[in-house]
Structures are given as C-alpha cells and as structure tokens.
Amino acid sequence: MTKVKITIGGINKDAGSSKEYKTGGWRTMKPEVDVEKCIQCLKCFDYCPDGAVKKTDDAIEFDLDYCKGCGICAKECPVKAIVMKVEEK
Amino acid sequence: MSEKEDKEMFASGHRMCAGCGEGIAMRTILNEAGPNTIATVATGCLEVTTTAYPQTSWEIPLIHSAFENAASVASGIEVALKQxxxxxxxxxxSFAGDGGTFDIGFQALSGMFERKHNVTHICLDNEAYMNTGIQRCSSTPYGASTTTSPAGKFSIGEDRPKKPLARISAAHDIPYVATATIAHIKDLKKKVRKALDADGPALVHVFAPCPTGWRHASNDSVELARLAVETGVFVLWEAEDGEICDLNITHKPKERKPVGEYLKKQRRFAHLTEEHIEKIQKEIDEKCEQYGF
Incomplete structure (x- = not known):
C-alpha cells in the first residue's frame, strides 16, 4: 500500500485521476473488432460504460486497460463486427 | 463524434460494475454539459464508484454532499455564483440516484424547485438502493424482488407501484422536466442540453439498468432500457414551463411489445407467474392510455 497524503478538507485536485486504476483486470471476456465489417457508426462508443472504445481512422479499437468485458458493444453493433472471446491470460 | 467529445469529461477507471447503465448515462451527460460545469453528487452508486479517494473520475469541479442534500448544495453554489x-x-x-432523489433527497430537491434555482438535477434511476445491497425504494417497480422485499411463498416482492417522480417534479411548475434512457443517446443529449439551457430548475430522470441488482446479463443493459420504452414500462416525455396536462411524448413505440419480454430478461422478476405478468400488463395498458398511446 502506498501512503496517501490527505489534503485539507480532502480536496482532490487531480481531475480524472481514476485513470490510474486499470479496470481491465476485471475482464473475463474480451471484445474483438472485425475492421472490414466496421461501418464506424460509433454506437459502441456511445454505449460503452467505461469509455474504452477509441475511434481510429478506419474503424474503432478497444482500450483494454479499462474494458471490463460487459459485451454491450458486441450486442449493440448493428453489423455484428464485434465478437466477445474468452480472455486468455 | 464532435470536437467537444474528444476529451471525455467522465474518466475511465471508475469502479462501476461491468455493463452498468450509469456509466453510459454519465459519459453522455457530462460530455454534453462540457467542462464549464460544477456538479454536486449525493451518496449512491455514482459517488462510491467514481470518487474512491484519492482518485476521481470527474474532470469537472465536484462536491460530494450528504445523501439528502445534493440539490441544496447545488442551490448554494448557484447563489454564490450570482453574488x-x-x-x-x-x-x-446535481446528481443523485433514485434513493437520493425519490426518497431521501426529495425535500431538498422540492425546495430547490420551489426557490427556482438555475440547477439541473439528474436522477440516475436503477430502481433500488444498489450501492448498499439492493434494498427497495419508492422507485422499485411492482413485483421486483429485492433484499428488503424478497419474493417468497407469501410475497411477490415489492408490492407497490413506482412513484411517478418526473410528474411530481413537473407539478412544481418548473421550466423543464424530462425522462430519458441510456438506450436513446441522442434523445438523452438533447434533453440534457434543453435542461441546461432552461432558465430555472430542471430535472432529467434517466432510466439506467443495473446488471447486479436486476440480475440480468451485463450485455443486456442497453437492450433492457430499450425494451422498457418499447413495452411501455418507461415512457419518454418532456414537459416545458410546468405543462403537466399536455405532455410531449418524445418517443412513441409503434407497436407496444408485451411486458413479459422485458420482465423475463431479469431475475428479480423470475418468480412472477403468468397471472402476475397479466396484472402488470393491465396496469401498463392503463398507464399508456393515460399518456395517450
């Protein structure tokens, strides 16, 4: 455990610092995108609870540091370009 | 994706469960509100998952209030800025869950509406106290099994209907009240924008399924929010300037699906018999008739 210095009033000045905590370790299923099928509708971007979908030039990619593997993206994809696979560690 | 969305206002790394509807709602709402926003948050799932000290998922100034007074603290901020x-x-x-809006925070919210502070209150409704372990609240729908309204031999779970919070809020004669879900993202964005632009208090009631409490598959969250609208369980509407007689229904399902489709996907309703479902269907039919479809 690292020691945390508590500020006066518990004020936290580091906005968005939860990014330090990688929630990807929670995952049991991993999303994979078929770049050929992707039509960049960005439904997966809108529906990702963890902000783990990033836009690339021709498709999307997953930020596996934060993806918890809920599978909403695969279910909501209108062209079924995303499949969930069992995570292998 | 617009320029504004390039920077996420709600950071990843929050501790919400996989498939949490609130995560989708919060990303959409904060990205729409943008960086020039001050927020207060009541105790609830949203607070415990996003503000694990010394980390925070919020990219905007945030103050965590007590359970009951998110709306009062926001009123104070508004008055201070006016000064x-x-x-x-x-x-x-001000953000609160259904516990912090329907039950515990209601007097503070009602006071904020009455004093006409320019505050937008967002209620993230997952239909029970999920943060403390799925206890029933006045938002829990009829027939749902929770830890304090368990289904059993002599009980069908929660035996009271859901409190019509948005309609009660509209009755305060405030400039804007709307209901939204996480499945209708464009609609949610539009309503949040209208609420922020309104000159005075506004409320957006966001329906956000909870895989842990409703006991459904984590990938069904968005589907369930959509089914809730298509079956008539949750009606999307908005009311401007205290108009409560002629609500503007923003999404009318073309053909209402049977409510069983929505109920059978969730284990909190697994104990319901066909008769119970018929009874719920009848109540929904009556409600939809009231709303005019």
Missing amino acids: MDKKGETNIM
Whole structure:
C-alpha cells in the first residue's frame, strides 16, 4: 500500500485521476473488432460504460486497460463486427 | 463524434460494475454539459464508484454532499455564483440516484424547485438502493424482488407501484422536466442540453439498468432500457414551463411489445407467474392510455 497524503478538507485536485486504476483486470471476456465489417457508426462508443472504445481512422479499437468485458458493444453493433472471446491470460 | 467529445469529461477507471447503465448515462451527460460545469453528487452508486479517494473520475469541479442534500448544495453554489456576478456563466448540476432523489433527497430537491434555482438535477434511476445491497425504494417497480422485499411463498416482492417522480417534479411548475434512457443517446443529449439551457430548475430522470441488482446479463443493459420504452414500462416525455396536462411524448413505440419480454430478461422478476405478468400488463395498458398511446 502506498501512503496517501490527505489534503485539507480532502480536496482532490487531480481531475480524472481514476485513470490510474486499470479496470481491465476485471475482464473475463474480451471484445474483438472485425475492421472490414466496421461501418464506424460509433454506437459502441456511445454505449460503452467505461469509455474504452477509441475511434481510429478506419474503424474503432478497444482500450483494454479499462474494458471490463460487459459485451454491450458486441450486442449493440448493428453489423455484428464485434465478437466477445474468452480472455486468455 | 464532435470536437467537444474528444476529451471525455467522465474518466475511465471508475469502479462501476461491468455493463452498468450509469456509466453510459454519465459519459453522455457530462460530455454534453462540457467542462464549464460544477456538479454536486449525493451518496449512491455514482459517488462510491467514481470518487474512491484519492482518485476521481470527474474532470469537472465536484462536491460530494450528504445523501439528502445534493440539490441544496447545488442551490448554494448557484447563489454564490450570482453574488460573484457570474450568473448563468456556468452550468450547475446535481446528481443523485433514485434513493437520493425519490426518497431521501426529495425535500431538498422540492425546495430547490420551489426557490427556482438555475440547477439541473439528474436522477440516475436503477430502481433500488444498489450501492448498499439492493434494498427497495419508492422507485422499485411492482413485483421486483429485492433484499428488503424478497419474493417468497407469501410475497411477490415489492408490492407497490413506482412513484411517478418526473410528474411530481413537473407539478412544481418548473421550466423543464424530462425522462430519458441510456438506450436513446441522442434523445438523452438533447434533453440534457434543453435542461441546461432552461432558465430555472430542471430535472432529467434517466432510466439506467443495473446488471447486479436486476440480475440480468451485463450485455443486456442497453437492450433492457430499450425494451422498457418499447413495452411501455418507461415512457419518454418532456414537459416545458410546468405543462403537466399536455405532455410531449418524445418517443412513441409503434407497436407496444408485451411486458413479459422485458420482465423475463431479469431475475428479480423470475418468480412472477403468468397471472402476475397479466396484472402488470393491465396496469401498463392503463398507464399508456393515460399518456395517450
């Protein structure tokens, strides 16, 4: 455990610092995108609870540091370009 | 994706369960509100998952209030900004779950509406106290099994209907009240924008399924929010300037699906028999008739 210095009033000045905590370790299923099928509708971007979908030039990619593997993206994809696979560690 | 969305206002790394509807709602709402926003948050799932000290998922100034007074604290911020001659320059929002809005925070919310503070209150409704272990609240729908309204031999779970919070809020004669879900993202964005632009208090009631409490598959969250609208369980509407007689229904399902489709996907309703479902269907039919479809 690292020691945390508590500020006066518990004020936290580091906005968005939860990014330090990688929630990807929670995952049991991993999303994979078929770049050929992707039509960049960005439904997966809108529906990702963890902000783990990033836009690339021709498709999307997953930020596996934060993806918890809920599978909403695969279910909501209108062209079924995303499949969930069992995570292998 | 617009320029504004390039920077996420709600950071990843929050501790919400996989498939949490609130995560989708919060990303959409905060990205729409933008960086020029001050927020207060009541105790609830949203607070415990996003503010694990010393980390925070919020990219905007945030104050965590007590369970009951998110709306009062937001009122205070609004008055302070008015005193500093910064009226209307900043969006002020208060966030609370259904516990912090329907039950515990209701008097503070009602007071904020009555004093006409320019605050947008967002209620993230997952239909029970999920943070403390799925206890029933006045938002829990009829027939749902929770830890304090368990289904059993002599009980069908929660035996009271859901409190019509948005309609009660609209009855306060405030400029804007709307209901939204996480499945209708464009609609949710539009309503949040309208609420922020309204000159006075506004409420957006966001329906956000909870895989842990409703006991459904984590990938069904969005599907369930959509089914809730298509079956008539949750009606999407907005009311401007205290108009409560002629609600503007923003999404009318073309053909209402049977409510069983929505109920059978969730284990909190697994104990319901066909008769119970018929009874719920009848109540929904009556409700939809009231709403005019």
